[in-house]
Amino acid sequence: MSARWIEPYRIKVVEPIPITTANERCKAIDEAGWNTFLLRSDQLTVDLLTDSGTNAMSDSQWAGMMLGDESYAGSRNFYHLEDAVREFYGYRYVLPTHQGRGAEHILSRMLIEDGDVLPGNMYFTTTRLHQELAGGRFEDVVVDEAHDPTSTYPFKGNVDLAKLEHLFDTVRPEKVPYVCIAGTVNMAGGQPISLENLRAVRDLCRRHGVMLILDATRAVENAWFVQEREPGYEDWTVREILFEMCSLSDGCTMSAKKDSLVNIGGWLALNDPDLAAEARNLCVVYEGLHTYGGLAGRDLEAMARGIEESVDDDHIRARILQVREFGETLIDEGIPVVKPIGGHAVFLDAARFYPHIPQDGFPAQRLAAEVYLDSGTRSMERGTVSAGRDPETGENRHPSLELVRLTLPRRVYTTRQLWAVAESVRDVYDRREATTGLEMVYEPKYLRFFQARFRPLAE
Helix, strand or coil: CCCCCCCCCCCCCCCCCCCCCHHHHHHHHHHCCCCHHHCCHHHCCEECCCCCCCCCCCHHHHHHHCCCCCCCCCCHHHHHHHHHHHHHCCCCEEEEECCHHHHHHHHHHHHCCCCCEEEECCCCHHHHHHHHHCCCEEEECECHHHHCCCCCCCCCCCECHHHHHHHHHHCCHHHCCEEEEECCEHHHCCECCCHHHHHHHHHHHHHHCCEEEEECCCHHHHHHHHHHHCCCCCCCCHHHHHHHHHHCCCEEEEECCCCCCCCCCEEEEECCHHHHHHHHHHHHHHCCCCCCCCCCHHHHHHHHHHHHHHCCHHHHHHHHHHHHHHHHHHHHCCCCECCCCCCCEEEEEHHHHCCCCCHHHCHHHHHHHHHHHHHCEECEEECHHHHCECCCCCCECCCCCCEEEEECCCCCCCHHHHHHHHHHHHHHHHCHHHCCCEEEEECCCCCHHHCCEEEECCC
């Protein structure tokens, strides 16, 4: 496959971004408690916090927004969305939700009981919390390579089949309501699962009578990696691979704010009519009527159109190769990052960046703040703060990966802007030995990384 690529679009509208001073950034990060989530958008030059809802929509999507049918029940835009999910993902029943965690909430309340075990290929923050709040316990069955940031294993999202089989052998089948598989695995660095492995997981689940649920948030990116890396699929389109992936599962949760190129929205999709009926009932309680799910009709239309745009091979290829080139620029500067470069972000390895800062000093949180101080670039901690506390011991969880995520919104930033970010990270790396850790001074009960506050430890 040729490495030559261009962005398959042209720019029609631009948005000015602030160029801040060092003094302004110093004041801003201090007022934000050294938490990049608490910075204001007008204090940022380049915002790489997330690709969730931060994408640039197309002219077709904006045109579709003007065709929003804001009927409370039975909006025609819902049926456009339903048709798109059925055509490109293949599921029979679709329930829109305000975003992905709305789908996770409904699924967890519907299927999980106290003491249940939920296997998955590495945890994700909101997914695990919804599982725990419903009385379940997450069990990681991802391959060991996923926990090694230096490994170049091409499918670090794969399930260790021996781990999953052992879990099935030791836990009663009725206590495993479903296996949740992400494609790609966010917390491992945006790493894909192979179709061969996903098919083997499906077979294991069927043998033990357990449902398989796909977290399809970035499944289109996963499909592109399958096309690039897995023998036998090089001549398949991304659209065909995505459909095949979904056909191996019994349903999915989806945050459309990623792959589907919208600013808000998600869905829960299922194939079982009885489960779909129960989910519709819960949707009415928690999200809104099952034909709008907490969204305006115009948002449903933008999602429907974004789904079709997302599976265009030229689009997804340019999206992933922009991320890859950004990561390779950092590697060329000697910056420690997770390898191979994933689909939606470049992950800085804060443990190797700051080996002198222990995990209880929150090195990834400090690194995210330092990159902001240097250039006004916002990124996200994905380490000890995100991992939270063990519910039994109350101690900080110490994940194997202590990362900072530089996440690229789709169709938003130019290569030159990313070069500037790479230069900033290099400058932060050059003064790494003089950097201290942080202490947490405020911690919310749930998902603390969103709202926690910190202060630097004395040098």
